[in-house]
Amino acid sequence: MHSYLQKLAQRRVGFQAGLVVILLLVAQAATAMDIQVRMLARGSALLEIDGKQRMLRDGNKSPEGVLLVSSDGKKAVIEVDGKRQALTLTKRIATNFTKAQKSAVRIASTHGGHYVTPGRINGMPVEFMVDTGATMIAMNYVVAERLGIDYRAGRPIKVNTANGVAQAYEVILSSVSIGDLEVQQIRAAVSSTEFPQVILLGNSYLGKVDMQVDNGVLLLQSRH
The missing domain is CATH 2.30.30.830 (SH3 type barrels.)
Known part of the structure; x- marks a missing residue:
């Protein structure tokens, strides 16, 4: 009888140990993240x-x-x-970049090869797509209205869109920032159409920071 009880206890301990291992594996799987x-x-x-x-x-x-x-x-x-x-x-x-005294932001490219990053316009959160072919920051009127930009008070200009030439307005943005890289008094174009569908971070901002691509990563760095 004593031998039987001893074997039963050993089986119970083995079962409990196995259960602990299973629970640990489940917990590890639950917390695994990409x-x-x-x-x-x-x-x-x-x-x-x-x-x-x-x-x-x-x-x-x-x-x-x-x-x-x-x-x-x-x-x-x-x-x-x-x-x-x-x-x-x-x-x-x-x-690669060891000068810590300069502000810097690193942006990884998306699967489509674009550089998309959060930022701020006049202190409000937005999302930019870097476009070195754009003369200035560009957005559509819907975005401008959401940001409280009085674009109709700007200088009327013409811009090229996927659907041809469209009416737009050139405005001055008080501040544009990516990370802690803030530039003030930046020219921007507001289209009277719904294009572009994303805010383009053009050369009116990019021309005021140092820009470099390394191994698929875009580095934006202050000049001072």
């Missing part, structure tokens, strides 16, 4: 977590539980389930 860095700036980073983009500032946590511990514009230190890891846009980028 995390990529899409943009880096000092004090903030754009993370792509399981396909969803999250703009975080130092000390903020995403709905998925990813904490941005710090970002210095070259790497982002994140914490998930108490474990910390340093992430960069590419393995090479952290060793």
Whole structure:
């Protein structure tokens, strides 16, 4: 009888141990996430977590539980389930640009080869697509109205769109910022049509910062 009880106890212990292992594996699977860095700036980073983009500032946590511990514009230190890891846009980028006194933003290209990044116009959050072929920042009238821009008070101009020449207005934006790269008094064109469908970050802004592409990553850097 004693031998039978001993075997029964051993089986119970083995079952409990197996159950603990299964629960641990389930917990690990539940917390496994695909995390990529899409943009880096000092004090903030754009993370792509399981396909969803999250703009975080130092000390903020995403709905998925990813904490941005710090970002210095070259790497982002994140914490998930108490474990910390340093992430960069590419393995090479952290060793190339060492002048920390200049503000810098790094933007990874999308699957289509475009550079898309969050930013601000007159302090309001927007999303830009970098367009080196655009003379100035360009947006449609719907976006301008949402941002409170009195575009009809601007200088009437003509712009080329996919549907031909359209009426537009040249305005002056008080400030445009990508990360902590802020430029003031920037020319922009507001189309009277619904094109462009995204805000184009043109040369009226790009011409005031240093720009370089390294291994598929766009580096924007202040000149001072």
